[in-house]
Amino acid sequence: MNWVQLAYEYLVGGLFFGVTLFLCFRAGAAQRSNWSDRRTLIISLLGLAGYFAVHLGWILAASA
């Protein structure tokens, strides 16, 4: 099965994703008071969750 690969991709990739997102907000590049930045943050997180769900479902479907 692909569980190790799934964990590897989302832990290492997720670390880069999270750190860069955090730095952009901490440095003031994006502001939660700005609607466009707020929307971008939400879409970023939803996109990550969506990709994870697709990969998870894919592994389960392939293994069934």
Added chain:
Amino acid sequence: MNVAYGQTIDYVIVVVYFVLILGFGSLFGRYTKSTRDFFFSGQRFSWWLIAFSCVATVVGSYSFIKYAAAGYRYGLSSTMSYLNDWFLVPLFMLGWLPIIYYSRVTSIPEYFEKRFSRPTRVMAVIFILVYLTGYIGINLYTLGVAMNAIIPAFGVFQWAGMIAVIAAIYVTFGGQTAVIMTDLAQGFLLLGAGVLLLYLGIRYLGQHNGQGLSGLAAFWQGLSVEHRLPYSGLSSPEKFPMAGIFWQDLFGSSMFFYFANQGLIMRFLAVKSVAEGRKAIIAVVLFLMPLAALSVGNAGWVGRSMASFGLIPANTEPNQIFMVVAELVARPGVFGLILAALTAALMSTVDTLINAVSAIAVNDIWRPFVAPGRSDGHYLAAARVSSIVFTILGLVLVPLYMSFESIYVAHGAFTAAISPPIIVVVVLGILWKRFSPVAAFLTLLLGGFLVGLSLSFPDLIAPLADFHGMEPGTGYNYMRALYGFLVCSAVGVGASLVWPHKDPASIRGLWVGGIQQARRMFKGSEPNDQEPGLKIRLVLEQGGNAAPNHQDDLPIITMSPDSAQNMKARAGDLVYVADKRWWLGGLRSLHARLAIADGLGKRVLIAAGAIEDSRLNVGEQVLVEKIL
């Protein structure tokens, strides 16, 4: 000996496609009146135009052949390369895109000079120019090889020459607008043909599996569990390990593509606003890349299922699987369409490269060093000449690649050596205020040297490869991106601790901490985008203030206070006016500054000269929206 695929009707369709693309691309010459138009299409386009054209650029020469072969060998995990880019998206959307857009840089080398120093710019120009010129040659070469395998009547060089001439003509006349528009058409074609091929393949499996299974069931059951999974093994198979693909594709290819590829940067500088650029990258990574992965890989998956049912020989050569499946499932004519999609994938990468290398030549060599202070018309002519010159240079490389494999290998090695240092300099430059000019220069020079050293002494990569359980050889090659990322970061961080960084005031807008200042500089006053306003329809009339704003060359548009209120806009805000037909994608549009006057009702006034430049029609409705 080569075997020809297809029939006469298929070749006719390919020829007609060439003629249509040439004519379509050349149409946009009239939209190119300045270097801003030639390189950045006047910064006017909608997200969907940019998104589709980006995908056409990503799906490059040999993608159909390469990923169909990977799909045949390794199953659905061939999609790995296309489905891991989302991790990079926040930094692109919130960091890199606003930086390049608001600071008005035109190239990576120019960013390097503003952010670091002139020597860093010069080194980047050398790296990128050698890389791009060689890459044009490689694309023309692989394109010639692919087309020669399909239609052997013409040799590799003849095919390369034909495609080069077509691409060079429309790029030279139409610049970035022609590239974007033709890539839009080519993107639709290659994605559409890919999906069509999957449909036809599944239908064929349904009709011929001999067990009464539906097409979809036959497709799925024809794949082993291993071939159905989204990932290969972490460190196996040797030529397609998941960890290797992850590092090479995500932190090598994709990061270079999104953060250091001149062609892609120019594409995102052609959008009408940063918000529109964000929509484009979301559409690319979230929707179009998965579709592209399916389009380029499905012939291999279908082929694997067909082999399971004995419909094609089990020992079919993987590099031939795309053509074998396409010819088997597609009728004459439809096969021609698929061939046209293959050439679309090839040509849409070459045209982007030609426009990109021309931008570097003019904006980073000709304008600052050779002929500074000339008119924009002079630089536009230089851009057109350089497009032709670099296409010829790329074409000249084709016979060299054909004759001397060492040159092909050398370009690959050069690319492997320069990619990590450029990526690290961009990423540290974006994120870290203390990243110093000397450190950036050393990262390019010493980092590049250390990555190059690993090509001669692969054992340098051994600890990383061993940690992931990879064997020497291919496994080391895959882990070179991680090695490069680590050593270049070490050089950059170490040197920044020794040499002083630039005064923060001098790098405003060039790192994430200065983006809000960059927004103010871009607008010339405090941005007004805390809350969104409506996009409104007004009737365009000629009139109002004819003089451009004193701060920049933007024209002034005048509307009523009610209209401005609906847009949540104030006098002096940046606004965007476009033809009401959304499907033009901003082809007829302009950016302007807002003025407010009573008594205009549902009308908007724009000076005659600006209307002429934007190709908007007086008396018709236009869409107006606030940008900043």
